[in-house]
Amino acid sequence: MISAQLRDAKVVVDLAALKHNFRTQLAQLPAGSQILPVVKANAYGNGLVPVVNALKDEPAVGGFCVALLDEGMALRAAGVNQLTLVLGITPVQYAPVAARAGISLTVGDVAWLKAYLQLAQASQLTTPLKVHLGIDTGMGRIGFTDPAALQEAVALLADPHFEFEGLFTHFATADSADDQYFKAQVAKWQAMLAVVKEKPRYVHAANSATALWHSDQVAVNYVRMGISLYGCNPSGRELTPTWFLQPVTALEARLTFVKQLKKGASVSYGATHTAPTDEWVGTVPVGYADGYPRSLSGGSVLINGQRCPILGRICMDQFMVRLPQALPVGTKVVLIGKSGDAEITATDLADRLGTINYEVLTGLSDRLAREYRE
Secondary structure (H helix, E strand, C coil): CCCCCCCCEEEEEEHHHHHHHHHHHHHHCCCCCEEEEECHHHHHHCCHHHHHHHHCCCCCECCEEECCHHHHHHHHHCCCCCCEEEEEECCHHHHHHHHHHCCEEEECCHHHHHHHHHHHHHHCCCCCEEEEEEECCCCCCCCECCHHHHHHHHHHCCCCCEEEEEEEECCCCCCCCCCHHHHHHHHHHHHHHHCCCCCCCEEEEECHHHHHHCCCCCCCCEEEECHHHHCCCCCCCCCCCCCCCCCCEEEEEECCEEEEECCCCEECHHHCEECCCCEEEEEECCCHHHCCCHHHCCCEEEECCEEEEEECCCCCCCEEEEECCCCCCCCEEEEEEEECCEEECHHHHHHHHCCCHHHHHHCCCCCCEEEEEC
């Protein structure tokens, strides 16, 4: 990984906005609720350890969710000892590492539990593995679908090699205006919960979208807060958030070169832009290797509150923009964020790319430095 400190391009992370989003969501939840911030994928591109450090002392943080055991181990290496749940399935052979580190693992079938039990007994492991049982209510990804299998799993978790810590599901359409599928998932979730007579400490079903639009339909004590924590609408533009989402992530750079392009001269690969008249052009030191995709060619950036069109194709490390006039090298360029009264959001870029704001944020490369502001 490159330190990326000697370059005029960076991701700016607003930790005050992060805390605003956390506290505002908490205020909308029933009294006594706790939040499990989802910090997978480098905290959605914002920096795993700095984001966790900014939130870990919030009284209502119940722990953190990651996608991979490696991410959990990174938190332990950083001295974070709160509950850390791996949301994906971890191969059985790596589970002893999780047990020793006190990292909680998601389990989705009985065969996994039996395989781990054999491994733990053969290895004489004495530290119990913390387990959250995943329930597949319609996401179709991982988890138990059969009540009898769920009951068998709960019985296996009575073995001292395990600690039955949690139960959860994930909703596929909580961010959709059509709530029929969501309601069907809620009904299945309730039916599966009913076969577990003694509930574990952590019962969680609400993701960002559920907490924003359906919190009254899902009675659980913990909320997994993902994209809304970072100030983005999980539905894109389909639903209006029930509280103000404050963007956390900005992408900024500074012009590295300014020139006057003469009429008839062309710009970038393929010579797809030819100047119709003399125009001032600036070079921005960001490209698709930084997570600013080539397909954003033809879009715009913000300079001094004005929209400046991207000229020609975005390159791996640079692209060019039309300037309103000659500007000095070092002038600030905003690719995501605010400049004056103008703003470009991750959702704006997602719309242009035909994708979702999640992909825009998580695609920001480690070549870009992260700067943290309170």
